[in-house]
Amino acid sequence: MTRPDQKARRAGPHAGLHNQRPSPYAGPAGGWGSARSVAGIISRTGAYEAAARVLPRQNKPAGFACVSCAWAKPAEPHALEFCENGAKATAWEGMSKRAGPDFFYRHTVAELRNWSDHDLESAGRLTEPLAWDAGQDRYVPISWETALSEIGAKLERMAPDKVAFYTSGRASLEASYMYQLMARVYGTNNLPDSSNMCHESTSVGLQESLGLGVGTVRLEDFQQAEAIFFFGQNVGSNSPRMLHELQKASERGVPIVTFNPLREKGLEQFKNPQRPAQMLGAPSTPISSHYHQVVPGGDIAALAGMCKSLLDVDERARAQGQVPLLDWDFIREHTAGFEDFAGFLRATSWDDIHQLSGLGREALEDAAWIYARADAVLLVYGMGLTQHLGGVDNVQMLVNFALMRGNVGKAGAGICPVRGHSNVQGQRTVGITEKPELAPLDRLAELYAFEPPRKKGLDTIGTCESALKGDLQGFVALGGNFVRAAPDTAALEPAWSRLDLTVHISTTLNRSHLFPGKSAYVLPCLGRSEIDRQAGGVQFVSIEDSTSCVHGSIGRKTPAGTQLRSEPAIIAGIALAIPRLGQANVPWQAWMDNYALIREAIEATYLQRFSRYNERVWNPGGFPLANAPRERIWNTETRKANFKIPQDLTARLRQESDEEAVLQLMTLRSNDQFNTTVYGYEDRFRGISGTRQVVLMNADDIRAHGLTEGERVTLRTAVDLANPRSIGDLRVVAYDIPRGSCAAYYPECNVLLPVWHHARESHVPAAKSIPVRIAPASAGPRPTPDPAG
Structure with missing residues (x-):
């Protein structure tokens, strides 16, 4: 059924955009793009009272807490203590209609x-x-x-x-x-x-490992960190106010090492809207000093590679009478299970690590060395770790990495899960x-x-x-x-x-x-x-x-x-x-x-x-x-922080056959939405405008599957074939994404996610690695209407 004002919408601001070829976005996160986006949604929603009376008090003492993300509110706020998505959430709540x-x-x-x-x-x-x-x-x-x-x-x-x-x-x-x-x-x-x-994978994983189901980091730790490691979190769209802390860290020369399947703008470049010089033309601030595009579900293997490298170097150093790399005083006094974990690392081959992470040994050894040279390291992560079958293993493997050098319970260090909703x-x-x-x-x-x-x-x-x-x-x-x-x-x-x-x-x-x-x-x-x-x-x-x-x-x-x-x-x-x-x-x-x-x-x-x-x-x-x-108090069964051995070296579902034809689908949010609320059809950072009916693929995968960019395709879940699940009329977009994977928008692609496909211990839906097959739309079911036009 066509809604009554459909013709009017086709003549409106999105007219024809759903047929445009995506255009890569060369700009940074923040900057004038963010300012224009905020002005645009205030105008579209008519939220002028919200803009005048509410936004100046957002996330400030004696003000109101943003209904968008849950990032920390500083004691000394910026002049405007809200981000692009926070402003959109407030405008949405203050709409005139x-x-x-x-x-x-x-x-x-x-x-x-x-x-x-x-x-x-x-x-x-x-x-x-x-x-x-x-x-x-x-x-x-x-x-x-x-x-x-x-x-x-x-x-x-x-x-x-x-x-x-x-x-x-x-x-x-x-x-x-x-x-x-x-x-x-x-x-x-x-x-x-x-x-x-x-983040239930966080609640379960951290409780078993550290004795508390929440992170250990405060805002002031960002000012004292000597290195920051990021895993599976899109700061530019999901928690942009954190970019202030990352910008200051980058400018201090703090290495920021990112593991994420997609290259997200917020983890590459940031132009601070509250710095006049940057808004008037000064260069944007680089955020990640090193960016590793791990495959979906490959974080356990990547972390295992870095942990294995640390262990190898430490054993050689101690054998030669040199200063050890691991924090042995911390390990002996505060942890349990290290020897079993070390045995797991020794038994894990570099070939398996490379195959399951998509990253080479040299890259992981270099990242481990950056980690080893810093006395205080923050480990920041989002749903790229938690929404997998092995989501709890992902979280606990990150804790293992932290424990090896005592990066819990000291200034400038700790585990930092970035929660979504306020x-x-x-x-x-x-x-x-x-x-x-x-x-x-x-x-x-x-x-x-x-x-x-x-x-x-x-x-x-x-x-x-x-x-x-x-x-x-x-x-x-x-x-x-x-x-x-x-x-x-x-x-x-x-x-x-x-x-x-x-x-x-x-x-x-x-x-x-x-x-x-x-x-x-x-x-x-x-x-x-x-x-x-x-x-x-x-x-x-x-x-x-x-x-x-x-x-x-x-x-x-x-x-x-x-x-x-x-x-x-x-x-x-x-x-x-x-x-x-x-x-x-x-x-x-x-x-x-x-x-x-x-x-x-x-x-x-x-x-x-x-x-x-x-x-x-x-x-x-x-x-x-x-x-x-x-405070290095561990309310666990062992009364220590626990090293935990993962059940598998990959966090995704292993399939016995037809691996080459199966892609791992990760669902994404655009920077024009928050959770299931879609503010508009401008995913500016990914260069996608006017539609959400897309699937992002590696160019080599497009050719291998006999497809062409712009072609309409159908995705089908490659498991539980007795209960077929599919979504059609998605347009292929070539994108910088690891081979063997693809990406499409949430919540539209929840139709492909079986209820049983969830993290083993925490039951979090495994939306970041759904096995799918792809075919031309002509071979699929009746196309799904494009909601943007």
């Missing part, structure tokens, strides 16, 4: 399913509670009182283990604490969250977890006079599996776009419509709303940049950043509608509407009126971690949470 009842009267759910992700969200901010009317196939207005009463009554009749309570990383610490408590008083640990889709780490800190052993259940029982459930709950993969089997009955989402973000889209969408109840707490319309359960509600909430006024006055919330620092956040902008409610108020409203929750002694109404009481409750639950919470929450730079590994 409204998706009110008249919008839903004009459009059925079936029609809206034909809209692109961009068009759905850009329809405008939601303004009133909505309920799905199956007879009309429309969302219709409903009062808050009726909506909450009906939701509460339906949840009361359901078995708690048949309901999942999902949390997106947008939710504040206060909302997250209330939400996990509501689920547990209700009777379930079914608390899937967005961390399950990205408070995705913080929601775990206050109890969002399906694992009962990680939640303070005894303390919750003591504080609120109820018996918490002790059975392990559903994570994201478990929630998907339960829905596909028909076991899941209800789904409540605190933000997010779960159905679109989760794997196996084509199977999951119809399964979602078979649920008895779906509830979405959202700011804008997204694709998950278009697969309503038999009863379905969309509850519009305040954005973080908006003023939150409750009975106790204007309220603020708090978030935790990637470096385990907690910050206050207060909205500054007029709310998008008079009927919007805050996330804490909506959670309290649902809790008060479920009769069985009356068994516990929880002051839902008081918390709704005064968020300081929620922070007091968090402090009472986590006595040491959040001491003097209300007093410290507005400290410039935030207040740091306790981090035992920074």
